[in-house]
Amino acid sequence: MGGIDILLVTYNRPEYVRLSLPRLLDTATADTRVWVWHNGTDAETLAAVQAYRDRLHRFHHDPANPGLREPTNWLWREAGGDYLSKVDDDCLEQPGWLETLRRAHEQVPQFGVIGAWRFPEEDLDPELAARKLADYPHGHRLLRNHWVQGSGYLLKRAVLEQVGPLRPEESFTRWCLRTARAGWINGWYHPFIREDHxxxxxxxxxxxxxxxxxxxxxxxxxxxxxxxxxxDWTEQMTHSARIVQAASLxxxxxxxxxxxxxxxxxxxxxxxxxxxxx
Structure with missing residues (x-):
């Protein structure tokens, strides 16, 4: 089938969905298929999704709210794209993000899971980041890390075919670590593609x-x-940014x-x- 398959998982925040779903649709390439898995029973959020139903490739509603692992494996199991992605309903991707990430994948076969950067400029520590910046052919650069967040990424189907889907109780972080152990290069594209978290x-x-x-x-x-x-929550965001910049390779x-x-x-x-x- 080729192209890109992207999953948006929605829950009970209609304010976000009214921004994130149209943004995802508007930044999709011509060969991108957008899938939505809606968790829970919030009527206002469901209505925000249904407003765009005719532009969705697939839609699934699970009132039981099984979380993120099951929807992710659903996409990975049933989609036929050469590239796979997920965007959370609380995230807005920068225009052109898919074109940049796919071009990097096409030109650097070793790239596995690469993504957009969600932290504000104030959270960047130039000294820490400099140690993990790496250059690749055709002018591509990554802030290397063995995992990225589970939103705003693009991965090659070949990665999934090699390491398999998320295992029971396995987080996306641990799954990314498995891909790194298999030899794939992961990280955030640089200069950063911005994700508004x-x-x-x-x-x-x-x-x-x-x-x-x-x-x-x-x-x-x-x-x-x-x-x-x-x-407290802002401090945790800042701390998370420092953790990934300082994380060992x-x-x-x-x-x-x-x-x-x-x-x-x-x-x-x-x-x-x-x-x-x-």
Whole structure:
């Protein structure tokens, strides 16, 4: 079939879907097929999706809200594109993002999962980033990392064919690490392609302006790290940016005894501070 297949997973935030779905459709290439998996029973969000139903390649509604793993594997299993992608309903991609990422994939066969950068300029640490910037043929450059976020990426079908789908309980991060172990090069395209992550309180399109807003509809990641105020959640975003810029490119650090040592330290920090570092 060729082309690009992209999945948008929607849930209960119609304010975001009314921005993210038309943006995704408008930035799609002529050979892009947009799939939507709608989780939950929120009528307003469902209506925001249905307004664009005639422009969608496939639509699936699951009131049970199984999360992200099942929808991702659905796309990966049933789509026929040469390239596969997912965009979350709280993200806006920069115009031209697909053209840039596909051109990079076409010209650098070793690229596996490459994507857009979601952090504001203030979160960039030039010294940390410089250590991981790498140049490739035809003028392409990546901020290397063995994983990217599960939104705004583009991957080759050949990657999926080699390593298989997400395993039960496997995160997208761990899946990306498997692709890196298989020899694929992952990271963020540079100069950065921007992704507006609207869940970040610094986004001009965020729905989180007060602590009450955050407590009323906390993002899943905010609940996971115990962030209940705008200040805490913003700090976590900044910390996440630093984590990925500082993350090791030594794959051994993510497996075996090194991983066990890291996880022990992570659990200890969580016990002492009530916070997870990432």
């Amino acid at each position: 609207m869940d970040d309180p610094r986004s001009p399109n965020t729905i989180y302006h007060t602590d009450a807003d955050l407590r009323a509809r906390p993002p899943l990641s905010a609940r996971a790290v115990g962030a209940s105020t705008i200040a 030594d794959l051994d650090d993510y497996y075996g005894w090194k991983l066990r040592r890291y996880n022990l330290g992570r659990r200890l920090r969580r016990a002492l501070t009530g916070r997870a570092p990432w």
